[in-house]
Amino acid sequence: MxxxxxxxxxxxxxxxxxxxxxxxxxxxLMSASPLxxxxxxxxxxxxxxxxxxxxxxLEDYWGVNDPPVERYLGWLGDFVRGDMGTSLLYRQPxxxxxxxxxxxSLWLMAFAWVISGVLGLTLGVIAGANRGKLxxxxxxxxxxxxxxxxxxxxxxxxxxxxxxxxxxxxIGLSVPIGADAADVTLTDRLYHAFLPALTLSITGVANIAxxxxxxxxxxxxxxxxxxxxARGESTRSIVLxxxxxxxxxxxxxLQFASISEIFGGSVLVEQVFSYPxxxxxxxxxxxxxxxxxxxxxxVVSAAIVFLGNLMADLLYGVVDPRxxxxxxxx
Amino acid sequence: MEPILEVxxxxxxxxxxxxxxxxxxxxVIRDLSLAVAPGQVVAVVGSSxxxxxxxxxxxxxxxxxxxxxxxxISFLGQPLTPRRAAAVxxxxxxxxxxxxxxxxxxxxxxxxxxxGRRDQSARTASRAVLERYGxxxxxxxxxxxxxxxxxxxxxxIATAAAETPRLVIxxxxxxxxxxxxxxxxxxxxxxxxDGGAGVLxxxxxxxxxxxxxxxxxxxxAGETVEEADAADFAAGRLRHPYTRALWDALPQxxxxxxxxxxxxxxxxxxxxxxxxxxxxxxxxxxxxxxxRELDGGLVRCLYPEGGEQP
Amino acid sequence: MMGWNGRKNALLLLAVAALVLCVVTVAGGxxxxxxxxxDFTRKNLAPCGAFLFGTDWMGRDMLAxxxxxxxxxxxxxxxxxxxxxxxxxxxxxxxxxxxGWVDALISWCIDLVMGIPHILLIMLISLAFGKGFVGVVAGxxxxxxxxxxxxxxxxxxxxxxxxxxxxxxxxxVSRLTIAGRHMLPHLLPQFxxxxxxxxxxxxxxxxxxxxxxxxxxxxxxxxxVILSESMSYLTTGKWWLAVFPGLSLVLVVVLxxxxxxxMRKLLDPAxxxx
Numbered sequence: 001m002x003x004x005x006x007x008x009x010x011x012x013x014x015x016x017x018x019x020x021x022x023x024x025x026x027x028x029l030m031s032a033s034p035l036x037x038x039x040x041x042x043x044x045x046x047x048x049x050x051x052x053x054x055x056x057x058l059e060d061y062w063g064v065n066d067p068p069v070e071r072y073l074g075w076l077g078d079f080v081r082g083d084m085g086t087s088l089l090y091r092q093p094x095x096x097x098x099x100x101x102x103x104x105s106l107w108l109m110a111f112a113w114v115i116s117g118v119l120g121l122t123l124g125v126i127a128g129a130n131r132g133k134l135x136x137x138x139x140x141x142x143x144x145x146x147x148x149x150x151x152x153x154x155x156x157x158x159x160x161x162x163x164x165x166x167x168x169x170x171i172g173l174s175v176p177i178g179a180d181a182a183d184v185t186l187t188d189r190l191y192h193a194f195l196p197a198l199t200l201s202i203t204g205v206a207n208i209a210x211x212x213x214x215x216x217x218x219x220x221x222x223x224x225x226x227x228x229x230a231r232g233e234s235t236r237s238i239v240l241x242x243x244x245x246x247x248x249x250x251x252x253x254l255q256f257a258s259i260s261e262i263f264g265g266s267v268l269v270e271q272v273f274s275y276p277x278x279x280x281x282x283x284x285x286x287x288x289x290x291x292x293x294x295x296x297x298x299v300v301s302a303a304i305v306f307l308g309n310l311m312a313d314l315l316y317g318v319v320d321p322r323x324x325x326x327x328x329x330x
Numbered sequence: 331m332e333p334i335l336e337v338x339x340x341x342x343x344x345x346x347x348x349x350x351x352x353x354x355x356x357x358v359i360r361d362l363s364l365a366v367a368p369g370q371v372v373a374v375v376g377s378s379x380x381x382x383x384x385x386x387x388x389x390x391x392x393x394x395x396x397x398x399x400x401x402x403i404s405f406l407g408q409p410l411t412p413r414r415a416a417a418v419x420x421x422x423x424x425x426x427x428x429x430x431x432x433x434x435x436x437x438x439x440x441x442x443x444x445x446g447r448r449d450q451s452a453r454t455a456s457r458a459v460l461e462r463y464g465x466x467x468x469x470x471x472x473x474x475x476x477x478x479x480x481x482x483x484x485x486x487i488a489t490a491a492a493e494t495p496r497l498v499i500x501x502x503x504x505x506x507x508x509x510x511x512x513x514x515x516x517x518x519x520x521x522x523x524d525g526g527a528g529v530l531x532x533x534x535x536x537x538x539x540x541x542x543x544x545x546x547x548x549x550x551a552g553e554t555v556e557e558a559d560a561a562d563f564a565a566g567r568l569r570h571p572y573t574r575a576l577w578d579a580l581p582q583x584x585x586x587x588x589x590x591x592x593x594x595x596x597x598x599x600x601x602x603x604x605x606x607x608x609x610x611x612x613x614x615x616x617x618x619x620x621x622r623e624l625d626g627g628l629v630r631c632l633y634p635e636g637g638e639q640p
Numbered sequence: 641m642m643g644w645n646g647r648k649n650a651l652l653l654l655a656v657a658a659l660v661l662c663v664v665t666v667a668g669g670x671x672x673x674x675x676x677x678x679d680f681t682r683k684n685l686a687p688c689g690a691f692l693f694g695t696d697w698m699g700r701d702m703l704a705x706x707x708x709x710x711x712x713x714x715x716x717x718x719x720x721x722x723x724x725x726x727x728x729x730x731x732x733x734x735x736x737x738x739x740g741w742v743d744a745l746i747s748w749c750i751d752l753v754m755g756i757p758h759i760l761l762i763m764l765i766s767l768a769f770g771k772g773f774v775g776v777v778a779g780x781x782x783x784x785x786x787x788x789x790x791x792x793x794x795x796x797x798x799x800x801x802x803x804x805x806x807x808x809x810x811x812x813v814s815r816l817t818i819a820g821r822h823m824l825p826h827l828l829p830q831f832x833x834x835x836x837x838x839x840x841x842x843x844x845x846x847x848x849x850x851x852x853x854x855x856x857x858x859x860x861x862x863x864x865v866i867l868s869e870s871m872s873y874l875t876t877g878k879w880w881l882a883v884f885p886g887l888s889l890v891l892v893v894v895l896x897x898x899x900x901x902x903m904r905k906l907l908d909p910a911x912x913x914x
Contacts, residue, residue, distance in 0.1 A: 021752045029768040132395075148893035150844050152851050153867060153886035160879050227432035229392045231445060231489065232420025241446055245436045264759040268848055272871070283852050286763045298764065302755045321436060321473045347647060 004317060011313060015306045019299060023076070026298040030291050031068045037088075037289035061088065075295065084299075085292035089284060094296040097281060102300070105270070105277030107189065109262050111197040116204025116262070117255050123205065124212020125247060129239045131217050139209060146206035151265045155199045155272035162195060169195050196273045200265050207261060208254055215250040219243055249320055256312035260305045332407055333365040334497050334528035335389070340401035342381070342388050344595075355398070358384055358595045359552045362401070363621065363628075366497065366528035371520060373531040373539035373560075375576070376549030377592060382532045386425060386499045389530075391415030406496065420445075424490040426519075428502045430482040433474040439485055440470030443492055459492045460485075463518065479506045480515075487518050498522050499530045504538055516542045537580050540564075548573045551593050551603035558627040569629035572604045602631065647906065654902040657895040661714060664892065668711020672861065674704040687880050694880040697873065706885045708861035710892050717843040717896070720777055724784035724842070725835040729827075731785060732792025736800065737819075746793075750786040758783060759852075762845055766854045776855035780842050788834040795830055799823050829907035836900040840893045847889060863889045 038058055050058075059065055078085060084094035127139040146154075162168045170192055219225065220243070228238045267279030274280070278297060285294035317323045343357040358381040366372045376382050387393050389403060391412050403410040405418065415423075433442055443456040460469050463484040469477075477485060483503065490498055500519055504512040516531075520542045523529045533539050539546060540560050548556045548570065556570040568574045578586040590607040601616035602608070608615065610633050621630040679699035687694040693702035735746040753761065761783045766775035799805055799822070808818050849855040850864025858865055863885055870881035 018748070018752055018755055021748070022756055025752065026756070026764055029764040032768040034770040035767065144897060145890070145894065148840060148844075148897055149890050150847050150851075150886070152848060153882070153889065156867065156871070156874065156882045156886065160874055160882065164875055164877065164879070223427070223431040224434045226387075226392060227425065227427050228434070230387075230390050230419055230425040230427070232416075232418075233445060237446060242434050242437070245434065249436075260754070260757050263757040267757070267759045268852065271852060282760060282763070286767060287853055289767075294764075298756060298760055301757050301760060305755050305757065322475050325473065325476065353647075 007317070008310075008314065011310050015303075015310060018306060019303055022302040023079070023295065023299050024072070026295055027068075027072050027075070027291075030289075030294060031071070033289070035289060037291075075292070079299075084296040087285070087290055087293040087296075089288045089290040089293065094292050097293060098278065098296055098300055101276065101278040101281045104275065105266055105279060107193050108197050108200060108269075108275070108277060109259075109266055111193070112200030112204050112262055112265075113255075113259065115197075115201040116208050116258065119201075120205045120208025121212055121247075121251055121255075123209040125216050125239065125243060127209065127213040128216020128218075128247075129220060129235065129243055131220065136213075139213070143206040143210040143213075146203055147210065149203075150268075151199060151203050152268040152272050154202060155196070155269045158195050158199055159272060192275070196266075196269045196275050199269045199272075200262060203265055204258060204262055208258060211254050212247060212251060215254075216243060216247050219246045222246075249316065252315050252319065253312050256308040259308040263301055263304070333367045334406060335364075335366040335530065336402075336404045337365070337385075337389070338363050338402040338404075340385070340388065340399070340403065342384050342393065342397055342399050344394075345396050345398070354596070356596045357552060357598075359388070360598075361621065362549075362552075362554050364530075364547045364554060364557060366530050368496075368526055368528055369523050370545065371523045371529040371531055371543045373533060373543035373546045374549050374554075375533060375536045375539050375546055378534050381552050381595065382534075382549055383428075383501055386501050386530075386532060389415070389499060390419045390423060390425060392419070421493055422495060423497045423499065424493050424495040426486050426490045426498060426500045426503060428505070429486075430474050430477060430479075432486065433482070435474050437473070438470065439472050439474070439477070443470070443485075443489060455492060456488075459488045462491065463488050480511050483507065483511075483515055484518075487515070491518075491522065495522070495527050497528045497530065499532070501532050502534065503531070504533065504535055512538055513541060536563075536576050548576065551598055552595060553603060553630065554621070554628075555602075555604065555630045556627065557629075562627060567625065567627075569624055569627055569634040570604075570631045571608045571610055571635060574635055575607075650902040650905050654899055654906075657898045657902075661892065661895055661899070664707065665711045665714045668707040668709070668714075671704040672708045672711075674701060674708075676700070676861070677704075684878065687884070693884040694878075696869075696878075696881055702866075702880065702884060705861050705866055706863070706888050709863040709866055709885065710888055712856070712860065712862055713843050713846055713889070714892065716773075716777060716780070716846050717839050720780040720784065720842045720846070721835055721838040723777075723781035725788060725831065725838060727781070728785035728788035728834065729792055729831055731789040733796055733827075735789070735793045736796035743793075746789070750789060753783060753786045758845065759848060762849050763852065763854045766849060771854055772857050773860075776846055776849055779849060779854070780845050784838055784841060784845075788838065791830065791834060792827065795827060796823065799826055833900060833904045833907055836896070836903050839896040839900065843889075843893055843896065 038055070075085060082095075084098070086092065087094050087097050090097050123139050123142075127136040130136045163170065220238075225238055225242055228242055233241070263279070266277060267282055269275070270277045270279040271283055278301070282294060282297045282301075284290070285297060340359060340362040341357060342359040343355050345353055346356050347353055362385065364372060364374070374382055374385065384393065384397075388399050389410070391410075393399060405414070405423065408414070410418075419425075433439075439460075440453075440456055443459070444452045456470065457467055460467070465481065465484055465488070469481070469485065474482065487503075498519065503515050503519070507515060516538060519529050519531060523542075531539060531543060536546075540563055543560045546558055546560055546563070547554045548558075550572050556568070556573045558567070558569065558573070562568060563577055568577060572588075575586075575588045578584050579588060588607060593603055593606075599616065600618055602611075602619045605611040605615035612633070614632055619630050619632055621628055624634055677700065681699065682695050683697050683699040684695065693706055695701055696705075731746050731750075735743045756764075762776075762779035765779040765782050769775040769778045805818060805822050808822060846855060847862070847864040847867075850862050851868045852864075853868065855864055856862040858869075866885045867882055870878070870885075873881055
């Protein structure tokens with residue numbers, strides 16, 4: 001137990017250091033940008049008609065003249081106290097914007113994560129256990145095609161087919177236009193989230209299935225599978241008894257590593273469906289030079305990715321008897 | 331007595347890529363013949379890299395997909411077709427593999443022994459067979475990584491003894507064990523043979539093989555070069571120069587090393603593969619050499635030891 | 641010895657895919673002017689004999705625009721994949737050869753880069769370089785190296801442990817000679833396949849980031865720009881603006897993936913069996 005706590009503690013410290021690094025890198029990249037936030041947000045023409053005083057006020061608001069080091073240290077100090085600053089575009093606390101947006105995105109991502117996990121694992125195991133046969137070829141073909149397809153284009157095609165041609169689903173947004181937050185039903189939410197979630201799932205399945213197949217194929221070449229065959233076990237029994245058991249460990253890693261991919265996909269998909277999630281906010285913040293918001297989103301998404309990795313490591317310790325029992329003994 | 335297993339002119343080869351896009355057929359076992367009678371331990375002895383393990387996989391019908399097998403195998407007098415092999419393996423023909431890597435690393439020993447059966451009789455049986463090999467009931471709850479080398483070996487033997495095999499194929503049972511443990515493990519196989527099963531023991535260790543084997547087939551570069559009674563060795567009634575060299579290389583017999591190296595698969599011509607290392611090698615040895623009977627044994631040599639010159 | 645087999649198949653596939661990609665690149669380059677020509681007498685034409693991919697609201701030939709965009713995408717893909725592969729090689733080798741704190745630092749950097757969702761990182765880097773061509777090239781090139789660097793690090797570590805390398809070290813062969821004579825030949829296939837397998841990712845990410853507005857500017861003929869513009873016209877039924885350019889992009893990426901996969905098959909030592 002002590003060993004495990006030490007392990008978790010070490011991981012947490014490493015994670016905190018990485019997050020610090022992420023925030024610093026993101027900040028440096030943003031402050032290195034030659035793009036002028038005033039021009040992008042106020043517009044060249046409007047700027048021309050303003051007085052020096054007004055411009056100075058705006059420059060102050062967008063933080064153009066503050067020295068970067070001071071700005072970063074100020075941000076970091078606030079962040080540690082739980083304050084992520086104020087979004088310049090939305091004129092709301094960053095934590096509030098992220099909280100709201102994350103809630104919308106979580107619907108999408110959780111759905112896609114579960115579907116791609118379950119379906120991807122199943123297809124991957126089937127393909128890996130039937131290497132070179134028809135099922136394997138079909139599944140590999142699907143994975144190959146989908147991994148060569150940009151997620152946003154897939155989203156566009158689904159939008160054209162299901163919303164424009166068939167009229168089955170709305171063109172965008174997470175709730176009906178003009179609806180009061182209180183009136184929004186779960187059905188409305190599902191209805192609006194369906195196509196984006198479907199797009200994310202289709203791409204996610206391909207990724208997980210492809211990697212699971214490799215692992216499964218590798219397992220089918222192991223000595224213990226050969227011995228199981230020598231003992232008269234059928235292919236079915238080998239896959240169910242030994243294949244699934246041994247593919248479970250790499251599957252955990254794959255599943256948690258896919259969080260990063262799904263987040264990336266959601267940025268694109270939300271843009272196509274104008275779904276007001278975290279990804280869309282990130283794009284807006286980037287295009288509008290909203291430094292506090294973009295910094296906040298980067299740190300939060302990196303934290304989610306690192307937490308996912310940590311979960312995978314911890315789960316490994318519970319599932320793998322070599323770690324579980326090995327650690328208990330020493 | 332009718333043999334349990336009879337292998338006639340077996341050859342196993344693999345398709346491989348040579349240079350560029352050319353595919354070549356690589357023979358690993360050529361023209362192998364042997365027979366195992368009930369209650370008999372037949373040892374196949376050869377140095378590593380001679381393709382011995384593939385013999386076991388070939389009999390069980392579990393060779394990899396890029397291999398080809400030719401020749402005849404009969405089991406209990408009937409041809410052992412792939413379909414029949416699938417039906418009898420794990421039941422009437424069992425394999426005792428080399429080491430702990432042949433056990434599922436994430437499954438406890440008990441369920442592995444029971445092959446997925448959960449009923450009470452299976453539990454009683456698995457406990458009994460572990461006990462037979464001196465393993466306590468707690469062994470069932472262990473994972474393979476928690477077994478010592480000797481325990482793992484006994485668990486592997488238990489997987490075979492849990493069935494009612496007519497033929498036990500044993501692949502390299504002794505590496506990693508000290509002499510006493512090795513002798514004890516081999517004793518277990520002798521017991522199985524004494525119970526009426528045929529045992530095919532595949533090993534590189536001639537000395538240990540001789541402690542339990544009735545007959546010994548010597549394997550060199552994919553061929554059987556000699557088949558002899560175990561008693562022939564001590565009596566000095568050896569036929570093939572390679573067998574003689576193997577015997578002389580044992581510590582108690584002078585420890586004389588054999589110079590040169592065994593040719594790998596694909597490096598063997600149609601002649602005797604040992605010719606280049608043979609002290610009595612002659613130009614004729616590069617031509618075809620028949621496997622023939624001599625003195626109650628079989629030999630593949632034009633000028634066998636102690637035999638009259640042809 | 642046998643007539644037709646997997647390796648010959650792989651070679652043929654490789655050659656055909658490479659040829660098609662070359663043709664697309666050259667054709668797109670030549671069609672760049674035609675792609676920009678506007679003609680309002682022929683605007684919003686659905687696909688027909690004269691304009692296979694139709695025309696847009698400014699009467700531009702979508703086939704020419706698509707080919708020009710693909711050509712640009714391929715060239716950016718080659719450039720970025722090459723740069724990131726070289727970074728990966730340098731990082732991987734440095735990490736494995738120097739070990740110690742260098743290794744720790746590089747591993748930390750790899751974890752850091754992999755911790756930020758990929759698209760977000762490219763957006764950030766592109767912003768730092770002021771978006772446009774430079775921005776997207778820097779973004780894609782500087783974010784794709786970690787996974788290949790890890791592979792190369794592992795490979796070098798394994799090679800350093802190999803008996804013949806250690807023997808050479810003991811015999812006093814200089815480090816440079818060892819690296820050149822013993823390590824490079826083993827690393828080269830890994831490196832080349834890694835390089836080619838980066839193309840598809842690089843191209844897809846370039847298109848995605850451009851689509852989001854962080855990449856190539858709207859004046860340039862790029863697939864991301866075409867698809868982003870098409871969004872405003874999709875609801876009015878002009879499906880061809882999105883479908884054909886996207887499909888062509890998929891085709892190009894599939895071909896690149898095929899080239900990489902066949903190369904991997906041919907260079908992988910394990911493929912001798914079969």
